[in-house]
Amino acid sequence: MSLRQPSPATIGRVKAILFVVSLLPLVRLVAGAFTDALGTNPLELITRSTGTWTLVFLCITLALTPARKLSGWHWLARYRRMFGLFAFFYAACHFTTFVWFDHFFDVAAIWKDVLKRPFVTVGFAALLLLVPLAITSTNGMMRRLGARRWQALHRSVHLIAILGVLHYWWLVKRDLTQPALYALVVVTLLGVRLYWRHLGRKAAAI
Amino acid sequence: MLIRNRPDIVPSEITSRQVYEGRRAFVRNLGRAAFAAAVPAVPAWAQPGPKLAGVKASTYSTIEKPTPYKDVTTYNNFYEFGTDKGDPVQYAKTLKARPWSVVVEGAVKKPRTFAIEDLLKLAGMEERVYRMRCVEGWSMVIPWTGYPLAELIRQVEPAGNAKFVEFITLADKAQMPGLHVPALAWPYVEGLRMDEAMHPLTLLTFGVYGELLPNQNGAPVRLAVPWKYGFKSGKSIVKIRFTEQMPQTSWNRAAPQEYGFYSNVNPAVDHPRWSQATERRIGEDGFFQKKRQTLPFNGYADQVASLYAGMDLKKLF
Numbered sequence: 001m002s003l004r005q006p007s008p009a010t011i012g013r014v015k016a017i018l019f020v021v022s023l024l025p026l027v028r029l030v031a032g033a034f035t036d037a038l039g040t041n042p043l044e045l046i047t048r049s050t051g052t053w054t055l056v057f058l059c060i061t062l063a064l065t066p067a068r069k070l071s072g073w074h075w076l077a078r079y080r081r082m083f084g085l086f087a088f089f090y091a092a093c094h095f096t097t098f099v100w101f102d103h104f105f106d107v108a109a110i111w112k113d114v115l116k117r118p119f120v121t122v123g124f125a126a127l128l129l130l131v132p133l134a135i136t137s138t139n140g141m142m143r144r145l146g147a148r149r150w151q152a153l154h155r156s157v158h159l160i161a162i163l164g165v166l167h168y169w170w171l172v173k174r175d176l177t178q179p180a181l182y183a184l185v186v187v188t189l190l191g192v193r194l195y196w197r198h199l200g201r202k203a204a205a206i
Numbered sequence: 207m208l209i210r211n212r213p214d215i216v217p218s219e220i221t222s223r224q225v226y227e228g229r230r231a232f233v234r235n236l237g238r239a240a241f242a243a244a245v246p247a248v249p250a251w252a253q254p255g256p257k258l259a260g261v262k263a264s265t266y267s268t269i270e271k272p273t274p275y276k277d278v279t280t281y282n283n284f285y286e287f288g289t290d291k292g293d294p295v296q297y298a299k300t301l302k303a304r305p306w307s308v309v310v311e312g313a314v315k316k317p318r319t320f321a322i323e324d325l326l327k328l329a330g331m332e333e334r335v336y337r338m339r340c341v342e343g344w345s346m347v348i349p350w351t352g353y354p355l356a357e358l359i360r361q362v363e364p365a366g367n368a369k370f371v372e373f374i375t376l377a378d379k380a381q382m383p384g385l386h387v388p389a390l391a392w393p394y395v396e397g398l399r400m401d402e403a404m405h406p407l408t409l410l411t412f413g414v415y416g417e418l419l420p421n422q423n424g425a426p427v428r429l430a431v432p433w434k435y436g437f438k439s440g441k442s443i444v445k446i447r448f449t450e451q452m453p454q455t456s457w458n459r460a461a462p463q464e465y466g467f468y469s470n471v472n473p474a475v476d477h478p479r480w481s482q483a484t485e486r487r488i489g490e491d492g493f494f495q496k497k498r499q500t501l502p503f504n505g506y507a508d509q510v511a512s513l514y515a516g517m518d519l520k521k522l523f
Contacts (some may be wrong), residue, residue: 033493040281040291040488041344104496109481117479170479173342174389174460175289 003073011075018079022086025053026093043101050094055168055182057087058161062189069196081137084157088134091127119170126163129156158193161186255417258331258351266407267335268505273346275415277489282422283340284441285389286375286382293384294422301381301442303419303426312448313368316361322426326412329357333416334409336432339471339504343497345485350430351413356404358446364400368448371403372396373429373440390456396440397453397467398431401513407432407506411439433506435469466523470514471504475523 006014029046032038038045061083068076098120103109114124133154135141142150165186169179272278284294287301306322320328331351339345359371377393379385385392402408409430412419419425424441431439437457447453457465464478473483484497491498503510514522 040277041486043486043493044344101493102497113481116476119479173289174285175387177387 298421
């Protein structure tokens with residue numbers, strides 16, 4: 001087995017492991033909720049944790065392409081959809097905590113919050129933008145849209161990542177260390193893409 | 207009209223905390239006794255501090271259920287020890303609460319430096335069970351021990367031009383690891399208007415749950431101003447200064463549009479980034495409950511609303 005070209009069976013097995021590992025944050029929260037192990041303010045912890053994991057999965061998804069290009073391990077692309085869908089999954093959990101724990105399904109209050117508070121506005125926008133990406137994540141939808149249009153649509157994940165970091169940044173009261181770390185990662189991952197595009201243009205011009 | 211229900215006994219005495227918290231260790235020790243090795247593993251937060259003696263109950267106490275001691279002493283905002291609410295209990299061990307003195311200066315006729323031992327004896331201790339509302343949208347009910355700040359103020363005789371009182375927290379990098387992060391302008395400064403400082407609800411606080419304050423709760427002396435957001439109650443106070451000018455408080459300097467000088471609990475004035483209409487009571491409000499309504503002046507309007515008569519509290523938030 002080589003890292004450059006693992007067998008399809010290996011790729012599948014690794015995928016199964018990654019799938020289970022990606023579910024662990026949720027398992028921890030659910031188990032913690034039932035065993036009273038989520039600390040003093042469990043609802044805040046759940047909200048924060050689901051939000052953080054959304055950002056983590058967004059970063060992982062965005063990191064796969066640069067990692068593939070740098071390492072030559074093209075099979076990494078096989079995990080992109082799964083991680084992208086996990087980002088959407090945790091974002092949906094995060095939104096559920098907002099709708100449920102924060103506002104207890106009071107639609108008017110939720111809407112007011114979305115319109116009035118910039119950090120909620122950008123977070124909500126990011127979630128809305130994730131929905132079409134999740135819907136068009138299947139092979140069938142990819143075929144129906146065509147590669148070019150599908151790719152154009154899915155580039156919006158770059159904007160989503162920026163909105164996600166902004167959402168965190170604007171929410172923090174004082175110590176910006178955590179949001180700054182995510183901002184650094186996202187800026188790096190997007191910067192690499194810009195740099196490569198710039199190189200590509202230069203090569204084409206020659 | 208003020209309707210006061212006089213509590214017959216100090217709530218923290220209903221069940222002694224040591225007995226309650228020691229119940230598991232007790233059972234565990236029964237088993238261990240067979241092996242003649244009875245070493246109870248008590249976590250840091252459960253190690254009882256020295257008891258305060260001669261504490262009287264107060265009519266200012268709420269009859270609401272106090273938040274468990276564990277939550278009160280492990281979920282803290284005390285940025286001098288880190289910005290995470292779990293940081294203070296973990297890192298405040300380095301704070302040296304003895305020896306300690308508090309400098310009282312400024313526009314007073316009798317400026318004085320009080321040793322903590324003298325402060326503890328200055329007036330009769332009371333237990334005051336107060337609601338505490340954090341600006342972040344959560345609340346607790348805490349049995350504090352202390353006496354009205356007014357008792358101290360009377361001793362130093364404020365001068366005619368004393369309009370405000372400034373409270374300054376210790377800022378020692380050797381004792382407070384959070385000071386290395388410029389989260390706020392150190393030292394932490396808070397302030398009250400003279401009439402707020404003199405109000406009988408404003409408590410100079412030395413204990414919680416009948417014991418001396420644990421470090422993470424602002425040992426050895428702090429304020430408890432129950433009708434204002436929690437950050438208005440300065441912790442580990444080293445200096446009290448009487449001034450003519452409104453003090454520049456740390457949070458107000460950090461974000462003036464978000465934290466006003468008064469910072470009275472007010473459900474009608476939202477924090478610019480989140481609503482203040484509701485709150486979650488720590489240790490009580492569960493997953494399947496709507497958040498509870500926040501009350502004007504945190505439910506102390508009967509006692510303090512008159513201090514602000516004629517003021518536009520939407521502007522002077």
